[in-house]
Amino acid sequence: ILNQMEGVLDGEMKLYADEDEPGPSNQIIPRVVSPELFTGDGELTRDDETTNTQWSAVVNSRDTVDAPMIIDSDEPGTSKPPVDFALMRRWLHEGAEQEENDGRRRGAAVGWMMEGRGDEKGQLRSFGHYMRLKKDKLQHQVNVLGRVKQVSEIFKGISIFVNGFTYPPALELRSLIQSHGGEYHVYYEYGTTTYTVASEIATVKRSKMRKNEVIVKPELIVDSVAAGRLLDHKEYLLLPDEDEMLRRKGGTISQAMKTLTEKAGEAETRGEKRQGAMDARDAAFIDEYYARSRLHLISTLAQEMRDYVSSLRDTNSSIETARAEMSERLKERSEEGANSRSLPPMERAIFHVDLDCFFVSVTLRNRPDLRGKPVAVTHSSGSKESNGFSEIASCSYEARAKGVKNGSLVRDALRKCCDLVCVPYQFDDYRSVSKMIFDVIASHTLQLRAVSCDEMYVDATSLIRSFDGYGSEGVVDSHSSIGPIVIANYLRGLIRERTGCPASVGIGPNPLVARLATRFAKPDGVKWVQKREVEEFIANQKVSDLPGVGYSTLNKLGEFGGADMKCGDMRKFEEKELEGVLGKKTAHLLYRMIRGRDDSEVVVERVRKSVSCDINYGIRFTKDEELQQFLSSLASQLEKKLLQARMKAGAITLKVMVRAADAPVETAKYLGHGRCDTHTRCGRLDPVCGDAEKLVNEARKLMATIKAPVEELRGIGIQLGRLVPSNSAARPLASQLNRFFGRKRNGGIIEGIEKMEKEKENEKEKEEEKEEGMKRPRLEQNEDGIDDMEDHRKPMRDYMANDELPARYHTAVSDLRILPLPSTEKLSFMGESNGSNMKTKIIEMMTEDPSPPLYGSLLFHGWALIQRGELVSLRDFARAILLALNSPRIADGWMFTTRLICAEWEKMCSRRYLAVPDLLQREERSNWNETVEGAWQNEEEEEDSPDNDDTTLTTFPIM
DNA sequence: ATCCTCCCCTAC
DNA sequence: TAAGGTAGGGGAGGAT
Numbered sequence: 008i009l010n011q012m013e014g015v016l017d018g019e020m021k022l023y024a025d026e027d028e029p030g031p032s033n034q035i036i037p038r039v040v041s042p043e044l045f046t047g048d049g050e051l052t053r054d055d056e057t058t059n060t061q062w063s064a065v066v067n068s069r070d071t072v073d074a075p076m077i078i079d080s081d082e083p084g085t086s087k088p089p090v091d092f093a094l095m096r097r098w099l100h101e102g103a104e105q106e107e108n109d110g111r112r113r114g115a116a117v118g119w120m121m122e123g124r125g126d127e128k129g130q131l132r133s134f135g136h137y138m139r140l141k142k143d144k145l146q147h148q149v150n151v152l153g154r155v156k157q158v159s160e161i162f163k164g165i166s167i168f169v170n171g172f173t174y175p176p177a178l179e180l181r182s183l184i185q186s187h188g189g190e191y192h193v194y195y196e197y198g199t200t201t202y203t204v205a206s207e208i209a210t211v212k213r214s215k216m217r218k219n220e221v222i223v224k225p226e227l228i229v230d231s232v233a234a235g236r237l238l239d240h241k242e243y244l245l246l247p248d249e250d251e252m253l254r255r256k257g258g259t260i261s262q263a264m265k266t267l268t269e270k271a272g273e274a275e276t277r278g279e280k281r282q283g284a285m286d287a288r289d290a291a292f293i294d295e296y297y298a299r300s301r302l303h304l305i306s307t308l309a310q311e312m313r314d315y316v317s318s319l320r321d322t323n324s325s326i327e328t329a330r331a332e333m334s335e336r337l338k339e340r341s342e343e344g345a346n347s348r349s350l351p352p353m354e355r356a357i358f359h360v361d362l363d364c365f366f367v368s369v370t371l372r373n374r375p376d377l378r379g380k381p382v383a384v385t386h387s388s389g390s391k392e393s394n395g396f397s398e399i400a401s402c403s404y405e406a407r408a409k410g411v412k413n414g415s416l417v418r419d420a421l422r423k424c425c426d427l428v429c430v431p432y433q434f435d436d437y438r439s440v441s442k443m444i445f446d447v448i449a450s451h452t453l454q455l456r457a458v459s460c461d462e463m464y465v466d467a468t469s470l471i472r473s474f475d476g477y478g479s480e481g482v483v484d485s486h487s488s489i490g491p492i493v494i495a496n497y498l499r500g501l502i503r504e505r506t507g508c509p510a511s512v513g514i515g516p517n518p519l520v521a522r523l524a525t526r527f528a529k530p531d532g533v534k535w536v537q538k539r540e541v542e543e544f545i546a547n548q549k550v551s552d553l554p555g556v557g558y559s560t561l562n563k564l565g566e567f568g569g570a571d572m573k574c575g576d577m578r579k580f581e582e583k584e585l586e587g588v589l590g591k592k593t594a595h596l597l598y599r600m601i602r603g604r605d606d607s608e609v610v611v612e613r614v615r616k617s618v619s620c621d622i623n624y625g626i627r628f629t630k631d632e633e634l635q636q637f638l639s640s641l642a643s644q645l646e647k648k649l650l651q652a653r654m655k656a657g658a659i660t661l662k663v664m665v666r667a668a669d670a671p672v673e674t675a676k677y678l679g680h681g682r683c684d685t686h687t688r689c690g691r692l693d694p695v696c697g698d699a700e701k702l703v704n705e706a707r708k709l710m711a712t713i714k715a716p717v718e719e720l721r722g723i724g725i726q727l728g729r730l731v732p733s734n735s736a737a738r739p740l741a742s743q744l745n746r747f748f749g750r751k752r753n754g755g756i757i758e759g760i761e762k763m764e765k766e767k768e769n770e771k772e773k774e775e776e777k778e779e780g781m782k783r784p785r786l787e788q789n790e791d792g793i794d795d796m797e798d799h800r801k802p803m804r805d806y807m808a809n810d811e812l813p814a815r816y817h818t819a820v821s822d823l824r825i826l827p828l829p830s831t832e833k834l835s836f837m838g839e840s841n842g843s844n845m846k847t848k849i850i851e852m853m854t855e856d857p858s859p860p861l862y863g864s865l866l867f868h869g870w871a872l873i874q875r876g877e878l879v880s881l882r883d884f885a886r887a888i889l890l891a892l893n894s895p896r897i898a899d900g901w902m903f904t905t906r907l908i909c910a911e912w913e914k915m916c917s918r919r920y921l922a923v924p925d926l927l928q929r930e931e932r933s934n935w936n937e938t939v940e941g942a943w944q945n946e947e948e949e950e951d952s953p954d955n956d957d958t959t960l961t962t963f964p965i966m
Numbered sequence: 967a968t969c970c971t972c973c974c975c976t977a978c
Numbered sequence: 979t980a981a982g983g984t985a986g987g988g989g990a991g992g993a994t
Contacts, residue, residue, distance in 0.1 A: 295981085296980095296981055297981090299980080300980095300981055300982085300983065301981080301983090302978090303981090303983045305977095305978055306978080306983045306984040306985075307983085308978090309977095309978065309984085309985090310984085310985085385980095386980055386981065387979075395979095396980070397980055397981085398980085398982075458978075459978040462978070554976085554977075555975090555976065555977085556976090557975065557976050557977085558975085558976090559975055560976085589989095590988070590990090592987075592988060593975095593987090593988070593989090613986095615985085616986070617984090618984090618985090619983085619985075620984085621982095621983055621984065622982095622983085623982055623983085624980080624981055624982055624983095625980085625981070660971090660972090662973095676982075677981090678979085678981075679980080679981095679982065680982065685974095686972090687971080687972050688971090689971065724984090726985090967994100968993100969993080969994075970991105970992085970994090971990105971991095972990095973989085973990090974987105974988085974989080974990105975986100975987085975988080976985100976986090976987085977984100977985095977986095978983100978984095
């Protein structure tokens with residue numbers, strides 16, 4: 008059989024050509040797969056060849072959404088109505104744009120559509136679909152991006168800033184104001200914020216009154232919502248009205264204020280009010296802190312943007328509209344000189360898009376008066392009473408010119424640049440601007456990877472190619488003026504237009520070069536380093552500028568040269584020499600980087616591996632109860648995060664920072680951690696869990712093993728690992744595979760093998776006793792029921808004996824819906840993109856007898872590849888499986904099962920790509936996708952790629 | 967060999 | 979006042 012299959016792979020023989028059984032190919036193996044396999048709950052049934060129309064309609068059309076969720080017929084039982092995807096995309100696109108900032112426009116747009124104007128009547132039929140899509144999208148935004156759906160315009164034009172502790176709490180007020188058309192400001196913005204909302208006079212006392220600041224009680228918001236209109240704020244002033252005050256007391260405002268604040272002060276000292284300085288002993292500390300932490304924000308935003316990009320992939324958003332517009336607008340533009348250089352054939356153009364001092368730029372949008380000045384975003388105002396220990400999150404180029412750096416203390420920055428203007432954070436705006444940036448790029452190509460909230464990689468090769476030769480009416484003209492720089496400038500222009508922020512773009516043949524090029528693009532420019540220039544370009548870069556080379560690495564490299572050494576200087580060292588200092592991987596990476604080599608992909612499928620909460624600020628405990636309480640708060644945060652990620656954890660790690668013995672008890676930075684020793688302890692969570700109570704119990708146990716006085720603690724963090732999807736209905740493919748092949752517990756391969764070995768021994772003994780029904784227990788049911796389908800308990804051999812296959816598989820049907828299709832994302836088997844690891848895993852897996860879960864996983868992975876059009880990967884995947892059959896460890900039954908799997912793929916392939924007799928030859932003989940050819944060629948050019956065919960599995964994204 | 971634990975490092 | 983988070987890669991050295 009192996010030989011035959013190898014023959015097939017070489018294209019010399021048809022699959023199963025010598026099959027004894029006659030008949031049409033889809034009957035070679037009777038009842039190979041039950042009809043239920045890829046159907047679910049009455050959707051997309053596939054009973055036989057004749058009632059197959061719905062299925063093939065969905066599968067075969069490139070312009071149709073494969074995921075059944077979108078295709079819902081109004082009249083059940085009839086065939087699906089044609090859906091105008093172009094229209095829906097346009098609506099979606101417009102909707103998304105308008106959701107951004109302008110409630111008025113959105114309201115108008117929705118109203119416009121509701122009234123059925125605009126398009127022909129016939130298209131209104133799709134409106135239900137549109138609403139459905141839109142709801143899904145909003146739902147996603149609420150969950151993922153924390154957005155709030157607007158329900159009225161009570162607060163149109165009104166913005167609030169919540170100062171201090173209020174009831175209802177700030178979060179509540181925020182959602183109220185946002186959902187009723189107003190804006191929520193995390194910071195008071197001069198001239199912009201309409202009202203400051205506060206409950207406590209003491210709070211207002213602490214923050215100095217601003218000119219024209221109107222401070223109201225939270226009831227203004229609550230009552231206005233209840234009344235359905237904006238009530239008069241005069242009724243809700245926290246402090247008595249200024250005029251009335253004067254009238255009544257005949258004194259000055261400041262006198263009045265004084266009286267009031269004295270009262271408040273008394274209240275505070277009586278302990279009626281919360282204390283001003285908050286530290287980790289406070290129950291509300293974490294939320295309060297997160298609301299103001301820039302580092303928390305950038306971490307969170309990065310994660311949100313990655314999620315956002317993948318949600319865009321899932322929604323099958325169209326790139327055609329934006330590309331068409333681009334074509335239109337570029338037509339009028341004619342570039343000359345270096346800017347018009349075109350992309351040489353066979354060369355890739357990777358963009359590294361990065362906004363210039365993001366936080367500052369966002370502020371500058373509304374502060375034109377600050378343009379051209381040294382500006383820094385920071386908590387501290389940099390004025391008198393502040394000590395200036397606040398860190399600068401972002402500073403303008405004017406400030407940088409004077410030596411101010413991101414991360415500098417305000418105090419130091421002011422010394423270097425006395426006219427530095429300090430501006431507050433605008434957390435909400437960073438989020439919305441960030442999203443706009445990704446919208447701009449993603450509307451043109453989905454070949455992108457979000458690095459952070461203001462930075463991404465884009466594989467612009469195909470985008471550029473789609474305009475190649477544009478110049479002369481359909482004739483390919485290699486001297487076309489539409490090259491990488493033109494495209495980059497166009498995209499930069501769009502970002503500027505939509506967000507008001509300047510972006511720079513570095514362009515190179517790989518992400519590494521693109522990233523380094525960005526340094527030269529900034530500010531507000533483009534730099535393209537062509538392939539032929541890479542060698543020289545990299546040679547002149549400082550080693551310290553390479554990504555991944557930080558403080559420590561640079562120190563370790565001390566013996567190879569000074570801190571300013573160039574990559575070129577480092578080339579004389581052998582990889583082995585570097586290894587001694589840096590370790591194997593890092594040395595290898597560096598060795599390649601200083602030569603400009605980088606084979607990383609722009610689009611990578613990543614599965615979340617850990618979730619953590621660390622707080623190393625404000626930790627000042629005096630009693631153990633405070634610590635215990637804090638751990639409990641941390642656990643609640645983690646619970647929330649896990650829930651959001653739809654994960655459960657199998658491992659927990661506690662990290663604490665303890666004041667170093669010789670460090671001062673009080674840190675220079677207020678409530679900072681100072682110099683510390685760190686300690687780590689980890690433990691298992693078995694069974695996997697996601698609820699705060701269990702988490703805190705584990706954390707407390709771990710904490711107990713670290714003998715550190717509570718007063719000396721300066722930082723605490725909990726990390727959760729060995730993540731496992733928490734519910735099978737909403738599980739991304741990769742995570743599911745991860746789970747399935749994870750090392751832990753019941754379903755784990757390792758334990759499975761051990762178990763099996765023991766069982767084999769037992770069975771042998773039993774067999775000697777001669778027993779008929781040899782049953783061995785299947786995988787136990789997991790906590791959340793993933794393996795609870797009855798079929799899974801029956802060994803494959805029982806099916807084989809009856810010449811049948813199980814009707815249901817490890818992979819729930821509902822999972823098929825959430826597979827983003829079609830997608831250009833690399834699909835890796837079990838989270839491994841490394842070929843040899845993959846093969847190892849396959850062998851491990853096939854050491855167990857075939858079972859429905861195992862069979863299902865292999866089959867499903869192949870099916871996903873087919874759907875994505877990654878047929879080359881499918882071929883390689885099949886080859887890996889077939890080669891694995893060589894291993895002596897492979898269990899009986901896989902010969903047979905492998906054939907079933909291949910046969911099934913064959914059928915799926917022919918359904919999807921019409922009649923294709925032999926998928927394994929497909930990419931050689933047809934022109935179904937030129938990209939594949941390009942990808943092959945690119946691969947051959949790669950100097951370093953290992954060419955051992957056995958161990959290299961390649962996946963090629965297809966546009 | 968490979969994994970596990972307890973770190974360290976890096977990036978934004 | 980200030981708000982020093984978070985996820986992932988990787989290494990050393992011991993355990994399996």
